[in-house]
Amino acid sequence: MFIPTTPKEVNKRGWKALDVIIVSGDTYIDSSYNGAAVIGHWLIDNGFRVGIVCQPDIDSDKDITRLGEPGLFWSVTAGAVDSMVANYTPTNKFRKDDDFTPGGINDRRPDRACIAYTNLIKKYIKGKPVVLGGIEASLRRIAHYDAWSDSVRRSILFDSKADVITYGMAELSNLELAQRMRDGKDISDVRGICRIGKEPPSGGYIGMPAYEKCAEDKNDFIKAFKIFYENNDPVSSKGIFQKHGDRYLIQNPPSRHLTSEELDRIYSLDYENAVHPYYLKKGAVRAMDTIKNSITSHRGCYGECSFCAISVHQGRTVISRSEGSIISEAERIASRPGFNGIIYDVGGPTANMYGIECSIKPIKGACKDKKCLYPKPCPYLPIDHSKQIALLKKMSEIPGVKKVMVASGIRYDMVIFDRKKGAEYVDRIVGNHVSGQLKVAPEHTVPHVLELMCKPGPDVLIKFKEMFDESNKKQGKDQFLTYYLMAAHPGCYEEDMEELNNFVHRELKTNPEQVQIFTPTPSTVSTLMYHTRRDLDNTKNLKSEHSMQTKQKQKDILLGSKGKGYEKRR
Numbered sequence: 001m002f003i004p005t006t007p008k009e010v011n012k013r014g015w016k017a018l019d020v021i022i023v024s025g026d027t028y029i030d031s032s033y034n035g036a037a038v039i040g041h042w043l044i045d046n047g048f049r050v051g052i053v054c055q056p057d058i059d060s061d062k063d064i065t066r067l068g069e070p071g072l073f074w075s076v077t078a079g080a081v082d083s084m085v086a087n088y089t090p091t092n093k094f095r096k097d098d099d100f101t102p103g104g105i106n107d108r109r110p111d112r113a114c115i116a117y118t119n120l121i122k123k124y125i126k127g128k129p130v131v132l133g134g135i136e137a138s139l140r141r142i143a144h145y146d147a148w149s150d151s152v153r154r155s156i157l158f159d160s161k162a163d164v165i166t167y168g169m170a171e172l173s174n175l176e177l178a179q180r181m182r183d184g185k186d187i188s189d190v191r192g193i194c195r196i197g198k199e200p201p202s203g204g205y206i207g208m209p210a211y212e213k214c215a216e217d218k219n220d221f222i223k224a225f226k227i228f229y230e231n232n233d234p235v236s237s238k239g240i241f242q243k244h245g246d247r248y249l250i251q252n253p254p255s256r257h258l259t260s261e262e263l264d265r266i267y268s269l270d271y272e273n274a275v276h277p278y279y280l281k282k283g284a285v286r287a288m289d290t291i292k293n294s295i296t297s298h299r300g301c302y303g304e305c306s307f308c309a310i311s312v313h314q315g316r317t318v319i320s321r322s323e324g325s326i327i328s329e330a331e332r333i334a335s336r337p338g339f340n341g342i343i344y345d346v347g348g349p350t351a352n353m354y355g356i357e358c359s360i361k362p363i364k365g366a367c368k369d370k371k372c373l374y375p376k377p378c379p380y381l382p383i384d385h386s387k388q389i390a391l392l393k394k395m396s397e398i399p400g401v402k403k404v405m406v407a408s409g410i411r412y413d414m415v416i417f418d419r420k421k422g423a424e425y426v427d428r429i430v431g432n433h434v435s436g437q438l439k440v441a442p443e444h445t446v447p448h449v450l451e452l453m454c455k456p457g458p459d460v461l462i463k464f465k466e467m468f469d470e471s472n473k474k475q476g477k478d479q480f481l482t483y484y485l486m487a488a489h490p491g492c493y494e495e496d497m498e499e500l501n502n503f504v505h506r507e508l509k510t511n512p513e514q515v516q517i518f519t520p521t522p523s524t525v526s527t528l529m530y531h532t533r534r535d536l537d538n539t540k541n542l543k544s545e546h547s548m549q550t551k552q553k554q555k556d557i558l559l560g561s562k563g564k565g566y567e568k569r570r
Contacts, residue, residue: 001270002030003040004051005278006066019048020178021070023121024134025086025113026079026100026287027279028054030272033291035134036077041269042171048072048178054279055101055108058116061124069125072181075174076121076162077134078113082521084148087111090517091548092148099290102275103283111148114140118160129163131177132156138167138313139523141194142228142242142249143211145221145531147520150546152215152531155242155249157194165194168232169299169314171266172255191234192255197248200241205250206231210243218532225528226536232312236365257317257362258299264325267296273336293333294345294407297326297391301349302357302372302381303411305443306454307489307518307526310349316366318348318357323391327398334400341402346395352410352425355387373413374454383418385425392433406433409484412440412464413456423467430471434479438468441484444492445503452491452529452542462507482514487554488545489518490529497557504558512558517551 004010005028010018020043024036032038040050051070056063079086079100086109087095098106110116114137118130140146140156157165164187166173173192180187188195200207208227209220224242231237234254242249258266273292275285298320301310330343348354358372358381372378395404406429415422429438444450445458465481472479483504487497504512520527525536533544545551 002272002276003028003037003044004067005053005276007068010049010051010067013049015049017049018051018067018070019043019072019182020050020075021067022050022052022075022077023056023064023117024052024054024077024079025083025109025117026054027102027108027285028052028276029100029285029287029291030274030276031291032267032269032271032296033080033294035080036075037271038266038269039075039133039170039174041271042266043174043178045265045269046175046178048182056117056120058110058120064120064124070128072178073129073131073163074121075131075133076114076117076137077132078136079109079134082136082139083109083111083113084146085519085521088148090519091552099286102279102285104286112159114156114162115160118162122161129181130160131164131166131174132160132162133166133170133174135309135313137165139309139521141165141167141251142208142240142523143214143221143224143244144522145520145527146522147527147530152211152221154211154244155194157196157249158244158247163195166192167194167251168192168254169258170255171258171262189252191252194249194251197241197250200243200248201239201250203239205239205241208240208242211245211249218534219538222528222532222534222536222538225523228523229312229525229536230368233316233366235362236368254315257315258319260320260322263299263319263321267321267325267329290344293339293343295326295329295333295343296348297321297346297351297354298348301353302366303350304371304374304454306452306529307486307524309521309524312523314349316372317361318353320355320357320387323387323394326391327394330395330398330401330404334398339400341400343395343401343404345405345407346392347406347408349408350411351406351408352385352388352414354391356381356383356385356414358382371454373411374456376456377414377417383414385415385418385421389421389425389428392428396432403435404433405435407439409439409441413460415467416460416463423471426467426471427475430468430477430479431475437480437482439482439484440464443484443486444489444496444500446492446496446499449489449492449496452535453486453489453526458503458507465508480510481508483508483510483512484514484516485512485558487515487517487558488551490526490533490544491542492545492554493543494554494557497554501558501560511560515555515558517555
């Protein structure tokens with residue numbers, strides 16, 4: 001059942017008022033792939049009355065006042081993507097298209113949407129707290145580098161004048177906030193939130209260099225970021241605080257991990273898996289083409305690629321749904337009128353992490369002195385694709401299902417290091433779950449660039465390609481790999497792009513097509529490198545392309561439109 005978007009729908013539920021009103025920068029897709037919908041259904045399932053307003057007009061009160069004032073709080077999110085990433089290309093050109101807006105025209109999402117929507121609320125309906133959530137708020141919760149202004153900005157909590165941030169995946173923190181507010185209890189120690197205080201907190205919180213110091217001194221910025229980065233695990237992390245002027249940004253320790261049973265419950269909630277008719281009448285929503293008939297099997301990623309925010313936002317621990325829960329969702333999809341027989345994806349941030357996790361991490365927390373997959377998989381990580389093989393086989397046997405796709409990408413290094421089941425997994429994927437091509441993301445092939453990215457070496461990629469090609473040959477298939485590659489990552493020179501270009505043609509025997517320019521998004525290790533021109537340990541200087549022209553030039557080298565001359569590594 002849809003979350004109410006109009007007073008008529010509120011009345012239809014039998015509600016006289018709402019406890020929480022969600023405001024989102026995306027249109028309203030009622031799906032488990034939409035974070036606003038997930039939080040809304042989760043709160044409703046736990047006894048709260050929730051409404052939703054999407055992409056409100058920020059120049060009038062006509063949308064933001066439609067549902068009145070919530071009894072407890074406003075919940076504001078920019079949407080599935082940081083609004084600046086959604087609105088601008090890596091070369092800072094305005095994006096004309098938006099997959100999350102009806103009609104596909106990018107004319108509904110304001111820049112810095114969390115700030116814009118909070119200001120809108122406070123202008124027309126003052127009184128109730130504003131709680132920020134979603135990836136924009138989560139990754140801008142401390143002093144952070146913002147590429148679009150080329151500056152270190154304050155925590156978004158100060159810039160927006162909101163009251164609380166719920167960071168990470170936030171089901172537990174939103175629920176506890178709602179329960180405590182309903183019961184008139186103090187919310188200051190709720191895990192998984194950030195708040196503003198007049199004094200630094202007691203009880204073992206770690207102080208970070210102040211915002212002003214981070215803005216002035218890149219060494220202080222690195223110190224602050226490292227404290228932030230090392231305190232994202234719910235088992236081992238402490239609370240942190242950072243002075244902004246005469247007040248303090250206080251981040252409580254992260255919410256605990258959800259259990260598999262809780263994750264099953266979240267994904268079995270009453271989603272319509274459709275765009276709400278109120279918004280659909282304004283035009284088709286392209287994002288539905290991606291998420292329709294797709295299933296999330298797990299959350300979290302222990303890959304820790306330097307340029308990716310998933311490990312900070314979703315966490316380094318993989319929590320998998322039960323096989324039964326996923327099968328039940330697949331059966332529901334297959335039973336819908338008009339189902340075409342294809343489940344377009346089953347996966348998560350990385351599809352083949354399903355059912356694979358270290359037994360130590362959930363008890364002692366993520367290691368601070370080593371990574372799970374880099375430079376090679378940790379011996380305590382039991383890489384075994386058996387559970388995903390079994391899951392894919394059972395999904396394929398569901399009546400009405402013709403094909404189950406794995407479209408969310410895989411970690412090919414995990415396949416290579418799975419000595420027992422890696423080859424069987426590739427055979428399974430090639431034979432049943434690929435339609436012409438399989439996406440992999442080496443990003444680069446030059447060792448010193450890969451080291452900064454925390455990505456596996458080119459030898460691993462070659463081994464996987466050989467395994468994939470052999471499986472195709474054995475099964476009489478003519479399928480190929482699609483390679484996602486990156487230009488202008490910190491530490492990458494134009495001669496490195498030349499070397500990558502030669503490798504792609506010589507070893508991969510293909511012409512590069514999927515090439516993106518590095519985008520410095522808030523709160524990633526690569527963004528720290530981009531801003532400071534230093535590595536995370538502050539031990540080495542790095543090349544960092546800030547000119548749009550030189551960034552584009554690196555991409556052009558890979559695409560075969562190289563300009564004259566290039567700067568060599570020094």
